[in-house]
Amino acid sequence: MTAAAxxxxxxxxxxxxxxxxxxxxxxxxxxxxxxxxxxxxxNGYLHIGHAKxxxxxxxxxxxxxxVCHLRxxxxxxxxxDVEYEESIKDAVxxxxxxxxxxxxxxxxxxxxxxxxxxxxxxxxxxxxxxxxPEEMRRLRGTLTEPGRPSIYRERSIEENLDLxxxxxxxxxPDGAHVxxxxxxxxxxNINLRDPAIYRIRHTPHHRTGDKWCVYPLYDxxxxxxxALERITHSLCTLEFQDHRPLYDWVIxxxxxxxxxxxxxxxxxxxxxxxxxxxxxxxRKLIELVEGKYVDGWDDPRMPTLVGLRRRGYTPEAxxxxxxxxxxxxxxxxIDIGMLEDCLREDLNVRAERRIAVLDPIKLVxxxxxxxxxxxxxxxxxxxxxELGRRSLPFARELWIERDDYEEAPxxxxxxxxxxxxxxxxxxxxxxxxxxxxxxxxxxVAVHCTYDPDTRSGTPxxxxxxxxxNIHWLAVRSAQSAEVRLYDRLFIVPQPGRxxxxxxxxxxxxxxxxxxxxxxxTIFDDHVPFDxxxxxxxxxxxxxxxxxxxxxxxxxxxxxxxREARYxxxxxxxxxxxxxxxxxxxxxxxRAVTLRDSWGKEGSAKRP
Ligand code: ATP
Ligand code: MG
Numbered sequence: 001m002t003a004a005a006x007x008x009x010x011x012x013x014x015x016x017x018x019x020x021x022x023x024x025x026x027x028x029x030x031x032x033x034x035x036x037x038x039x040x041x042x043n044g045y046l047h048i049g050h051a052k053x054x055x056x057x058x059x060x061x062x063x064x065x066x067v068c069h070l071r072x073x074x075x076x077x078x079x080x081d082v083e084y085e086e087s088i089k090d091a092v093x094x095x096x097x098x099x100x101x102x103x104x105x106x107x108x109x110x111x112x113x114x115x116x117x118x119x120x121x122x123x124x125x126x127x128x129x130x131x132x133p134e135e136m137r138r139l140r141g142t143l144t145e146p147g148r149p150s151i152y153r154e155r156s157i158e159e160n161l162d163l164x165x166x167x168x169x170x171x172x173p174d175g176a177h178v179x180x181x182x183x184x185x186x187x188x189n190i191n192l193r194d195p196a197i198y199r200i201r202h203t204p205h206h207r208t209g210d211k212w213c214v215y216p217l218y219d220x221x222x223x224x225x226x227a228l229e230r231i232t233h234s235l236c237t238l239e240f241q242d243h244r245p246l247y248d249w250v251i252x253x254x255x256x257x258x259x260x261x262x263x264x265x266x267x268x269x270x271x272x273x274x275x276x277x278x279x280x281x282x283r284k285l286i287e288l289v290e291g292k293y294v295d296g297w298d299d300p301r302m303p304t305l306v307g308l309r310r311r312g313y314t315p316e317a318x319x320x321x322x323x324x325x326x327x328x329x330x331x332x333x334i335d336i337g338m339l340e341d342c343l344r345e346d347l348n349v350r351a352e353r354r355i356a357v358l359d360p361i362k363l364v365x366x367x368x369x370x371x372x373x374x375x376x377x378x379x380x381x382x383x384x385x386e387l388g389r390r391s392l393p394f395a396r397e398l399w400i401e402r403d404d405y406e407e408a409p410x411x412x413x414x415x416x417x418x419x420x421x422x423x424x425x426x427x428x429x430x431x432x433x434x435x436x437x438x439x440x441x442x443x444v445a446v447h448c449t450y451d452p453d454t455r456s457g458t459p460x461x462x463x464x465x466x467x468x469n470i471h472w473l474a475v476r477s478a479q480s481a482e483v484r485l486y487d488r489l490f491i492v493p494q495p496g497r498x499x500x501x502x503x504x505x506x507x508x509x510x511x512x513x514x515x516x517x518x519x520x521t522i523f524d525d526h527v528p529f530d531x532x533x534x535x536x537x538x539x540x541x542x543x544x545x546x547x548x549x550x551x552x553x554x555x556x557x558x559x560x561x562r563e564a565r566y567x568x569x570x571x572x573x574x575x576x577x578x579x580x581x582x583x584x585x586x587x588x589x590r591a592v593t594l595r596d597s598w599g600k601e602g603s604a605k606r607p
Pocket of ligand 1: 038039040041042048049050052053235236237271272273274280281282283
């Protein structure tokens, strides 16, 4: 059984992980096996950063004939939930990957982890520490000072075994004791200064119920789970680099004792994805949802996979993005324009074209008979005749975009203005006469005349060239629709940072890699990279990240299935909303504009 290998649209380029795996295969280090794993904690929804890890783990396994396990890292009963597990499985499947029979839980190993802990105690390599957390922190030392032993470090093996058993049996309250490895208090690597591996938590677990009240900690659990599953390449993000000596120490001891099989897995670290104009830490995403700054986890402004999906992103675009950003060992910020470009590239070749008028005003063709209607023919895709064509009803009264008319046009404006000619796309050339205004001087209708010899598709019609070309819909057949115009969630590249890097460069849409300005903090377990901020990131929210337009769409769009994606000509790529769209009330979300116009006129700017 190999991991599913969806097509990635670019040829894979080499990266350090690909090279390592190729070398290990050549040297037959693992007998030709490649086994990776994606190990999410079931305590939140997956985001685009996780997608990088998923594509990497499943992708590397697939391209080497290997397998990738899905393992829920469910060692913290306080925060975890089955609901999250289901959403994580859906997200991995949606991205196009499959773990086959290899679905595991860290909690599957609780029994063995407990036995291994007893082994460490018996070998004199673990002890029960009853210091309070403050004391433990004080004795731990600092980067420049070594740690010092607690008075409990010298407990006898018998006493440790007895206390650990009683911890397990529920004799002590939360926090009364922890089990620590006995490694090296003087180590310059704080992770090796007798790390805690078990703590007491009188909290039922979503899978093991109230069987356990001691739970193993991440560093201890993760490496053992990897070894038990015979993982070969254990890929994680850079903040775990300093944990690797502990990873190796634990499994090496157990292998030495014959409790784990060799060859042992090896941990490799890669840079976490940081994406401009968004945030990715779980804490912040939860705050956005709970503080109602967005409408939920699947709000199309969110960087969650459920959010991106509802926004209109395709799995293909996300896989293309993951391939294009590659993997590196240095902290990096990727410009969100790169993600947007991947979606444009994917949908440009696949999405059928449709017409929508987002900010309608009326265009009246004065010399066109009021009772006449014609059918104009529009291709569904300009480069793909096999996708067919459709007809657009044409009549005397049309909807056009408000900004396709200018009374006093600026230089280079080729659309409607008094005296100017434009082509109504797939229809006729019209000559503008001017506009009709209401008492408040608002344009209520633009008037024009048409030239009957210029209908698109008829012989000779295209002979007369005009510069402007605008879209339209016949008033009598256009359908009203709600169109949600989504934009970036934040108005600055690095929300919460006091100084923004290279603001102009970040707008280029190219692979602007902005070096991290953050210190190389020592990360406690799971603290995400973008946690350290200097100002409130909520102050950087983009108030215009969602605008709603009362639009008109082609009649055919009313029956669009939910989640069908289209290019609305001249506007961008849109998706029929997965939840709210209904033939009686069509709703479309803008996934991305046609071009990267961020920071240009008309879009949000930093105040
Ligand atoms: P958070 O930063 O939101 O707390 P996490 O690392 O705690 O995320 P996990 O559920 O532990 O979330 O993540 C599962 C896997 O996804 C881990 O291997 C982790 O390294 C990886 N991952 C998480 N965030 C990113 C990211 N931004 N870029 C790349 N990989 C990531
Ligand atoms: Mg984590």
